[in-house]
Amino acid sequence: MSKDSLPLTILIIEDNLGDFVLLEDYLLEKFDVIRIFQEESFDGAILKIKSANKIDIILLDLILPYLQGGALVEKIQEYSGDIPIIILTGYTDIDLAQKILSMGVSDFLIKDEINPEILYKSIIYSLERKSYINGLNKTKKTYQDLFNLSPQPMWLYDISSLAFLDVNQAAITKYGYTLEEFKNMTIRDIRPKEEMESLDDSLAQRVSKDAYGFAGVFVHRLKSGKHINVEIYSSNIEYNNKIVRLVLANDVTDKLEYIKQIEAQNVKLKDIAWTQSHVVRAPLSRILGIINLIELESFNSEDLPYLIGQLKLSGNEMDDIVRNIVSETKLLNLNGLNNG
Template identity: 40%
Template sequence: MSFNSTISLKILLVEDNLGDQFLVRQYLMEEFPKLSLDIAANFRDSKTLLSKSTQPYKVILLDLSLPDVDVETLLKETTRLAPRTPIIILTGQEDVRTAIQALTLGCADYLLKDEITSKALRKSITYAFERKHIDRQLESSVKKYQQLFQLNPQPTWVINNKTGNFLEVNNAAINNYGYSKEEFLHMLINDIDKDFFTLDLKKYLTERKTLKNTPLHNHQLKNGKTIQVKLYVNPINYQGIEATLLMSIDLTETESYIRKIEEQNQQLMDIAWEQSHLVRAPLTRMMGIINRLEEKHMDHIMEADKECALLLKNALSSAHEIDDVIRSIVKRSSSSNK
């Protein structure tokens, strides 16, 4: 959103000198056709105007030398009453140092009264307006980042690359690990992850990779329990500090499930081996005996006892069926473990 001098501009001028009031009014009217100007000759009147105004002021022009208040109180109270309004200081030569100090307190700019012109005033107001707008955007971005950071369901930290201490921690880390935020901020990453700095972290930060192919890390919880986690990292600049954004995903239960599945697969392989070797061995012998009986005695049996011959054939057929079933089970067990 850029500043447009043709829009209606509501300004508060806090100035006790009538001559300066007149000049500033004239300069403003030259540059801003749709001007709405309120003038306060002292601190008391400015407080009343700021408190009762139904529409916020776009800019406040503030003289620091008012008869009824000291500079510190003036700046503090004006900022409190209009926290989102840019303040431009109007000052004399003797108050330049004070005006510069006021900039550190959040004021947008200062103008020397002896050097004020309509163009200079317009430039300063435009700059102050744009700077305030940018500050609001930055503030909004920071809030959104904080919300995303805190609402992340996975434990997440910001870590100082040089010292390894925690700079920030989200609610998920506090809830899952058991440490309070104050405790985390007095700890190092090594306090929960002894192997963290054994990683080639610089490589991952430079190439902006996650730690996907690294082994799982053991993380120590406050209650003494150890969990296995997968780590993800990204480099960030945190308040001027080179830092790492670290996120952990607890895979303890997943690893437990995997181990159980591996154990079950091993059991299936053992069963398949037993069926293949222990069960099929006597079955094969039985089939061989039946085959041998058929070869040597079937003719005699057929003549002597047809029912016995039929039972012998059924026994051999059943043995073959059992053998086929065992082979099928062994085959399926072997393929499921590949």
């Protein structure tokens, strides 16, 4: 039978030499590259955990001199970190097993039922469980970093009660509430009364379509009473074994105000363009007509004073029009727009 080539260092905390030898035989039968340490007491086990470069698995007898049961497990866990612990005991007490397993140990084995295959499977399961938990912890940390360090306000809320479950620092800074205040509020509390209907419509739409991503632009109320316009992006995520909603809020108040200014100035620019194409055309047409008369061979010199007067009149009209265009253009504050 081929052995598992997985390199392992195993600490067996067992004060019964016969049980230790049996466990050692089982391990050597299943693993090809393995180091096994034995400690008979709690104090010796702690020294080994502290001094060993690496321990992959701890096999722990549930009864040691002067320490046993749940108290023993708690004490070992204070020093073992994330090393998987497999409990070994001669007692078939279901209540005890449930209690010990609830403390976070990897497995609970009855000594009389252990054989090489059972022990091997328990060790492999414990290592895979550790790897899975470490992966979850890394994912959780990545999420926490993205959530807490985001420059955009973010929060989690309960889909049923709409209560805030958690908010990041950016939300606290933007909205002015403390974390404790947020957790005593619902998402309705940051909405003006006139926005409640649109909020209900949006929530109903998100539920019916199970929608993700952009939810729309809404009005929110800060603690100071100021109203802001925000773009809302949201999606469902699992949080503490429950499906909740994650929200990102992007303040677009200045952006919308800027767009309004642009639109208003565009209207003004259209008015100016209309002036250029219509109002200017009248005096310009008179000037061109007078020039055409002067160029005619049949031009009567006695009409010259009148024509010059008309030229001057048309010139003054055009000057007034140009001045008016320049004045209106300055009011648009185009330089301010370009700098913004």
